[in-house]
Amino acid sequence: MTEPRGHLQDRRREQLRHLKRWPGRPHGRRRWGLRSRLGRAFMLTALLAVILTTGMTVGTTMQVLAQFRPETSVTLSAADWDALVRQAGRTIMGGAVRAAVINTLLSTVVAALITRQLTLPLLRLADGAGRLQSGERGVTLPVPPRHDELRALTLAFNDLTASLARQEAWRRGLVADIAHDLRTPLSVLRSEIEAMQDGVQPADDAALSRLHGEVLLLARLVTDLRLLSLAEGGALSLTLQPVDAGALLGALADTYARRAGEAGVTLTLHTEPGVAVQADPDRLRQTLQNVLDNALRYAAPGAVELSARAAGPVVQLTVRDHGPGFAPDALSRAFERFYRADASRTRDPQGRASSGLGLAIARALTEAQGGTLEARNHPEGGAEFTVTLPVPDQTRAFASA
Numbered sequence: 001m002t003e004p005r006g007h008l009q010d011r012r013r014e015q016l017r018h019l020k021r022w023p024g025r026p027h028g029r030r031r032w033g034l035r036s037r038l039g040r041a042f043m044l045t046a047l048l049a050v051i052l053t054t055g056m057t058v059g060t061t062m063q064v065l066a067q068f069r070p071e072t073s074v075t076l077s078a079a080d081w082d083a084l085v086r087q088a089g090r091t092i093m094g095g096a097v098r099a100a101v102i103n104t105l106l107s108t109v110v111a112a113l114i115t116r117q118l119t120l121p122l123l124r125l126a127d128g129a130g131r132l133q134s135g136e137r138g139v140t141l142p143v144p145p146r147h148d149e150l151r152a153l154t155l156a157f158n159d160l161t162a163s164l165a166r167q168e169a170w171r172r173g174l175v176a177d178i179a180h181d182l183r184t185p186l187s188v189l190r191s192e193i194e195a196m197q198d199g200v201q202p203a204d205d206a207a208l209s210r211l212h213g214e215v216l217l218l219a220r221l222v223t224d225l226r227l228l229s230l231a232e233g234g235a236l237s238l239t240l241q242p243v244d245a246g247a248l249l250g251a252l253a254d255t256y257a258r259r260a261g262e263a264g265v266t267l268t269l270h271t272e273p274g275v276a277v278q279a280d281p282d283r284l285r286q287t288l289q290n291v292l293d294n295a296l297r298y299a300a301p302g303a304v305e306l307s308a309r310a311a312g313p314v315v316q317l318t319v320r321d322h323g324p325g326f327a328p329d330a331l332s333r334a335f336e337r338f339y340r341a342d343a344s345r346t347r348d349p350q351g352r353a354s355s356g357l358g359l360a361i362a363r364a365l366t367e368a369q370g371g372t373l374e375a376r377n378h379p380e381g382g383a384e385f386t387v388t389l390p391v392p393d394q395t396r397a398f399a400s401a
């Protein structure tokens with residue numbers, strides 16, 4: 001599920017701090033980054049070149065002086081002195097040339113070793129990017145052992161490919177789920193209309209009512225998909241303000257009283273006075289409606305409890321039913337798109353259409369407002385959903401926790 005905008009920004013800031021620390025680098029370990037390695041390599045090469053050149057030049061000069069030093073005091077003619085100087089110059093020049101050749105070979109070897117360490121991860125990254133471009137997913141590159149920028153870049157690339165693979169799997173699953181949920185109402189519409197065209201079934205009020213119900217299901221599915229996309233993409237227009245939690249739950253209980261009675265469900269309200277949350281009132285009401293719709297669908301007949309209580313810097317709004325609760329394998333999937341614990345329940349007891357997106361939308365709306373929505377099996381039986389939101393003067397502290 002795509003994270004809301006605020007959560008994405010927090011995660012990006014954390015990833016930036018992580019990259020600045022260099023991934024995989026133990027805390028307290030000295031940093032030798034790529035820039036430092038290059039600088040040290042160039043300094044080492046230059047130092048070796050200076051030492052070698054100086055040593056060979058001085059050595060050659062000393063050799064020349066020792067070779068041409070007369071054993072006794074001898075007076076040389078100008079021609080002999082010129083010849084001696086030329087020979088000494090050639091000897092020193094030859095030594096300098098040998099030093100230059102050796103320095104060139106040494107620098108080439110050092111440069112080759114350094115560039116191989118630098119270019120090998122870059123070549124792997126280029127190859128991995130090409131494989132991604134060709135459509136391959138799940139590309140993972142070996143991580144360089146050094147704790148430097150190349151390691152950070154490789155880890156970031158591997159994280160990117162893993163994220164792309166997850167998104168691709170999510171996209172395929174979403175398309176399959178949408179196709180599955182569209183198929184049933186479309187099949188019903190097609191069969192009903194064809195039966196009317198063939199004269200097998202009259203186009204009476206009952207048939208038209210069934211067709212209208214399937215159209216409503218399709219419309220609800222499209223509307224819910226759009227809302228879910230906006231909520232998860234951080235594109236919802238929210239007006240966060242103090243909301244009286246008790247008054248909101250009371251109004252919701254009054255609205256659902258008749259519907260709950262028709263379903264054989266008793267609504268009870270437990271709230272503390274003066275409990276307020278920082279939220280968008282319309283989106284919070286929509287969140288609680290989706291959760292309550294789910295409770296009425298699976299708890300009937302029975303009882304559903306609505307409660308609000310302060311818990312330090314946050315407020316917990318709870319919807320608990322006294323139904324069978326979640327099966328062990330269903331609890332972890334409660335907020336998945338199109339997931340239904342009972343696949344046959346595409347409608348509530350009163351026949352209202354269900355898109356299978358209600359709980360996913362409820363969680364996305366809650367997170368968009370800086371809160372959380374959790375589900376569990378109550379110890380005394382039944383399912384319990386808890387919406388946790390910050391109190392008005394603790395919004396920032398809760399969002400950064």
